[in-house]
Amino acid sequence: MPDISRNDAEQTKRFEAFLDMGSLVKGGRVAVNWLPDGRFCYVVDAPHNVAIKRFDPRSGKVDDMFDVARVRDALSALLGRPLPYAGLPFTSFTDAGEAILFQFEGTTYRLNREDHAIAAEPAPNLMEQLFGRTPQQLAGPREFFRPSYHAEVLAVPEMPSPDGKMLIGLKDHDLALHYTGDGRTEMLTGDGERYHGWDIESLRIGHAAGGSLVHRTVNPWSPDSLRLFATKFDQRQVPVQTRTHLLKRYDEVEEVRVARTGDPIPVIEPYLVDVLQRKAIRIDVPTEDQMLLFLGWTPDARRLYFMLFSRDAHEAALYEADGVTGAARLIHQERGDSYIRIQHQIVWGRPGCTLLPDRGGFLWESEADGWNHLYHYDMDGGLQRRLTDGDWPVLDVLGVDAQGGHVYFTAHHDPARPYDVHFCRVPLNGGAVQRLTPEAGVHEIQLAPDFGSFVATRSLPDMAPQSEVRRSDGTLLHRFDPADISGLEKLGWTPPEQFSVKAADGETDIWGVVFKPANFDPDVRYPVIEWIYGGPQIVNTPHYFYAPAGSPIYAVNPALTQLGYVVVVLDARGTPERSKAFQQTSYREWRRHVGNDHAAALKALAADRPWMDIGRVGIWGHSWGGYHTVACMLDHPDVYRAGVASAPGFEPYDYFIYEPYFGGPPGPDNAAAYEDASLFADAPGLQGDLMIATGSSDMCPWQNANKMTDALIRARINHEFVLLPDEIHGYGAKQESYFIDKLVRHFDRYLKN
Template identity: 25%
Template structure:
């Protein structure tokens, strides 16, 4: 039996000797503190926009209830002037964007969410020279308004068609005419591209503003999904196109519209139409449109160069895999000027690294290498021949910022502070804003130069640090342990502030566990993490383990769950329960698990398959069968249900309902457009057939995030009560 003291040794460098201030009068973290007061929430620096002169950047600030765009001096970090004052305009805008010469700005207000990334809003054009101010489209809500690089036009999507307006005259030009709801979409992604390829806007201006490249989605043969929306005397049906695994996708095509001639050229991306075309990039000038193409199973990624005038394409680079080529984790693509090729990332050597290719697709060199991952390709400084990137080199639990020579030499660490760093770099690569945190340090936003030298701190969250000293809590401590096959898994523990190793504590596991995800990170936590702090204050030990299939640890670890989602992940979560349950201070009869979405799927399986170990589970918005989920995500990891039926059914919770013992709470929003309420309905139906009693709760019309109004408070109060009553 492994001993608890050895548990923490592998990650002792991650501040495992916490000594928070715990005075007798220190306050316990209450549920109200977490959900209503949000005592843990740090202040951030919003709306960063680097200015072209290299001397300033702008940021979005709120003052007296109105938005302001302020200009900040990069040399001093001090605010120099207010560029746009929402109070003077009588407008409370939530986002802004400049045109290339920074003479005009688009201001976005009354933003209305559609799905996770898609929105429509009222857009306002503000001329910084004349201070003239007007609405686009007479105040009608439109999507993705984008100013042209030549400062003469603004393009946008309205009612599934692409338009542009000539700024000098106000003349509107309609580029496409066939847009129709649940049929044809021009310049705006369909539901599944938006969700799984992390995109909403699907058009791009050419570098000189003379052309518009856009993606067209023909959804006519995609099955229609219907959700009933409650709240009226006669509930209404909300219908949208949603391709479930194995079903018909939209036929997608790429087009280039020439503003001078008014002609639209189809790009010839091949005879096969059952493919994905999720990215378009202008390759530095107007002569090349770069396209990423994936086959249906996503085990081949092609980079194509298209002639926007003729529509002809040339295959530049192909990457294949026995499992999948994951666009979400390889979507790094930077063109170099003067025909010097491009940079991209690949997992070809087992870890994601940066590669330099010429314009014919020949590899110039692999720029980074090692048993660690590049998680973001941030930028390239051609003047100094330096590449900037984030990686896991120090620890898979952290993210740090580096620069390296284009020749792969002279790598420099720019953010040595332990924790998780997120970077916004200036276009001239002279400065960057680093937002970083750790389990003991709230978010710190600061301005540094390209050598990593501090210019100024922008937001230190000192008030939050002082506030947290009033509360009794123990930050996460990290650990690793080997499973029966020798695989090392990383995890964290949250113990009660008054922890006594001679006592017995119930254990709650938190799980997500989906492909490429990570929960075990050295960073300041969000609402769920601080809910765990509340539970710890109530006498629970909370733990989280990243199972096989999660990210940050290379291709073999991430791809190990391919074609059999749920199998290894469940084994690893049960191994974690067994391992932690062997500690003398854990009550083996009171071990529970909870999760949301993929984590809801995992918590359901863990209770059903591992009922000897797990006694209580909460499953929020779970997938109950991958047959009910979308094509892009599901087929990437499981192939189609026609090719791999066992992969869909063997580890579906519906297939294991007869094993259910213990306490099971199932929660779902009826308006979930992502993981449909259908998943929970079908699971409950199977539980009824198996004569299993469970607790269920549904939230009318709430989406996958189950929020809005009093919803979050209600949800977390219910889950807290369930844990206290059953664990």
């Protein structure tokens, strides 16, 4: 943990505790597992007194899924010794029909549902363990690395065939079949090569509205397990960049294909692959300067669907392909005057198109009227009806109940509170939208597969999470206990304040949250730190109860309050999840409006809150937050006295992901926007105290950070440069701890002096 030299021991202790503040919040969020009969089960009182409860939404009845005493007695008798703790010896299990399987101390046990008898499952023998042929190793999904537009790639799991006999993954740039029966691998293709290899759809991790991470998966297998949708990822025309790894005896130079602004981007070529015949059929659609997302197959395996997005994200198109011949047809296309999809949403697997069951058409999300709404089209691209309208945006479609005739979705449905997340439904045949979560706040939704009920976990910045069960019509069935935050309160935690002030235009409302110092005293003047992102991809402000678990970097901002800082987070114009006009502010104007809005907001806040010392303001951010940290310091030196730019990108010419927000690659009509966004020429005007931190293996930010420090050196401007050797766009645990320490020391030096 960081050594906070300018703070007393008690402050340091609280700061360190807050870096793991998620562990100080007990309960509140009830994670459920839906059962085939419409009931769900959930774990309570872990880890010391585990019980697994079962809830019936039809009757509202809660009962124990397992008899704790009988399970403990049976397992204790089998082991010949008492068990630790007082509850169930497991928190998860696998349904095996008349029994369930659970693990305890590394051994798998079978528990009979009827009589609670327990027996140990046969353990792998020595030969299986020595040669890696345990049943789990043979049948379980292995990891592979998918190609990417970016320098870094993610390890993802092989995807299982519907019949359970095979998994598909990649090996040496080719498609590889993994047979679950004996674990052997068989190559499905043999023409893949570096920079022109095969790819398949697998797990994608993205953001849902309200800040939660979600997993999105679309299985590339046809329902009959005979064919696959796959692609070739052609990077051969993408220019080569290099990065040097310095921690070995000899330098290691790595070649990386990453497109800078205006460079050729990878070409994704879609294929229909016949598994039995080992035959790949090219699906003939435009592929140059396109990004692709696979949507899925029809249940009869006769058709498959995918979407193409232009590289500038101004155009989205839905295609259907024949499941046998691969013949493709364009179903629907939308073109906008600016970006109609956020590029990060495409990468995260959120296409803005939902296929309806039984070829009943599709739901298309469009901001054509100025707000993101749902439109129902048939499979020939004919508009059937508009489903939603109003001065609020649809966020995510969570399910379509074709039998019940409703579409279920989340939305910022209350215009008076534009960042509250509500769960809603609308009749598929048209009708009024019904809000199913009546109270204010951010609602995280777990929807039953049969659409009969849902679990909503509600919170606000100053209200701890609380879960409740409602029927699909919104009728309240049960409310669980709210989270226990006594651990936070014992450390002097002060509830954050949600606010709304006017943007720099004097008309638009912008919203944010103020985190107040521990044991807050309104008669004290506190230094202020602002956390910024500013890019048009995500909402940065936590409008929910913010108590992150896991990586300490996400808890830095509430932890800083324990050191006597006021921390402010807000989202300026140009950010998503509001109107098209609100976000359109960022189009071809990357920089000025962000700093203007943030500076105006801080001044307005301080005018009504004398405990905010507007003369001692710092700012920090990561990635594009690092960019806007420096841009704010350059453009508003009267406000920002110190800043920390982490993994910053200062140059819009350096990465093709800028293009949608500038109207495409640089040209005569947008060159001025690119030039204004670049910060290097303005570096000599820096007045505040800046620290730049970046990993040496972070493509583009590493080069950008070096260019900025060079510009500052040439201008004879003192600043700090923190090198994190071999780190990428996110930092490892020890490097992250070191960075947090440097950040705290920087602000202590320049804001508490």
